Amino acid sequence: MLRFLVKRTLSAVLTLFAVSVLTFLMFFALPRDPVSGMCPRNCNPERLERVRQELGLSDPLVVQYGGYMRGVVAGRELGAAQGGHCDAPCLGWSYVNNEAVTDTLVRVLPVTLSIVVPAAVLWLLLGMGLGLVSALRRGTWVDRVAIGFSLTGASLQLYFVGAVLLLIFVYTLGWLPVPGYTSLLDDPVRWAGGLVLAWLSLALLCSANYARLFRAQLLETLGEDFVRTARAKGLPRSAVYGRHALRAAISPVITVAGLDVGAALGGTVITETTFGIHGLGRTAVDAVRAGDLPTIMATVLAAAVFVVLANMLVDLLYAAVDPRVRLG
């Protein structure tokens, strides 16, 4: 188990390294002066030159990359106007936002986590519940309704569902406040009230895939020989499903859920935009638009970290579910 963990961690670090190098290179490959984006207003040649100096843009690429990574690992000195020393993990200074990128991330990460984590719990419960019900009642109207629901969900767009929900619950019925983010630690009720529509719309859309996936997987598993063995033993239906079929059908769901959650944590741009909540996704889009190199680097790296972590978690869960994986 330990060897498995070490191996996975090493490959995760390698992946992150590759992502950071690529992002770095990609930015400089853009046909645009990186500095222009960082000096949006009152741009005079002196200021441009100062930024260029502070970013070390005249140094060779390798040196620049080295400096950046050193900042991430050990912290580094920024210019006096940027608050002097920047503690590790230092992701640089955003001239657009006029703050240390680390501070930006610390501010927006809880927002995205607050959207994605409860939404993921909801969409998994809803999706697997629907899948289970329709597999158990295959061919009946229950099955048809559930599958119809998930087909509808899969064909809808988030901004549409979100807008409809907003119209109903906020602007017509007035049951919910206008969406927004409040820290969970400050006021849990307002936190939930401001985000619940985002959770619901994400859950509605994403659960559709899980319902169909889980249904198909369950039906396939029910045809497996070991399920027949379980029935041949004289086990009641509940045990055949609960102890034998469900556990075997859950592996692919873990895989897809891991990928989905990882990707969602990297930024739920459309959700954030629809509900006017400023999370990691909006931050990333804004940074790209403004050509804000340090923020782009940081958001891409954060997204990569989430995807890599989610993948590791999937592997661990797999090993927990399937004893055959533990050997490898």
Place this chain on the structure above:
Amino acid sequence: MDPYLRVTDLRVSFPTADGVLRAVEGVSFAVEGGRTLGVVGESGSGKSATALALLGLHDLRRATVTGQVTIGGRELVGRPETEIRRLRGRNVAMIFQDPLSALHPYHRVGRQIAEAYRVHHRGAGRGETRRRVIEMMDRVGIPQPDRRYDQYPHEFSGGMRQRVMIAMALVNDPALLIADEPTTALDVTVQAQILELLTDLRAEFRTAIVLITHDLGVVGQAADDVLVMYAGRIVEQGHVEQVLRTPQHPYTSGLLASVPSLRGDPEADLRPIPGSPPSLTELPTGCVFHPRCRHAGALGDRCRTEPPELRVVGTGGHRLACHLPTRERARRRAEDTTRAGVAR
């Protein structure tokens, strides 16, 4: 003594898009305790569908099962699932062809056997169950059962996995064991061991065994009686000795001739049956075997129009569904020869 298992006019059919698929058509047989009935046939001959019907394992939403299956005096067909469930695993147990896929890959083998025991012994404690399971694992020849108890199926070899299946099947002392191709997925040497184990256990527990196989060698080795199935029907039935030594149905003879022999010229010996089994949704008229039968023309149109009934031939319960049994053909040949001799 009343036979433990009695099957009367069993029919299993599946409605499909191409019409009704008749997998089993009016099959009757009986097995007594301590005896093994071999059921032989190609794939699609209805042997597995028969086996599943013996445990009521068909999905009744998709299959129609009629006839009678009486196990230990209790009728199975048409009874509610909860009632059949109490028989499964306790009175009738089943072992399957591929022990790897038949065992749950995520559960420890000990737990899987224990589960079979506890479902029919509600009061059994942990310690008692474990002792019983380990005793059973030991009985079927799994070495170090105490250690193996906590291992997973993928840590077992093919033969050992089938032993696990057998332990699981026998843990409740069932009076009837159904073995559906129990040795097909195994190496030949392991095959012999498993068959020997089944024979030993049958003698020890007086279990009735239904041994389903496509392999006549397996039948010769382990069965007392044999039932040859073709296209969902019994074509020949009797003691193993009779049927394998003096097969009367052309299909049985064909099966025997298509088994490679170590004696004589292997090339010349091997004679496959021409053609392939009929589609079960569009069965031939008359005798279902006539399109593949070399002798179908000998009786004019009779084989093509009139389905032969299963009737007793000779002694000792040898039954046959054929208009022109081997014995009759031999007699005719002899007559022809005599007539030719006289003419000359």
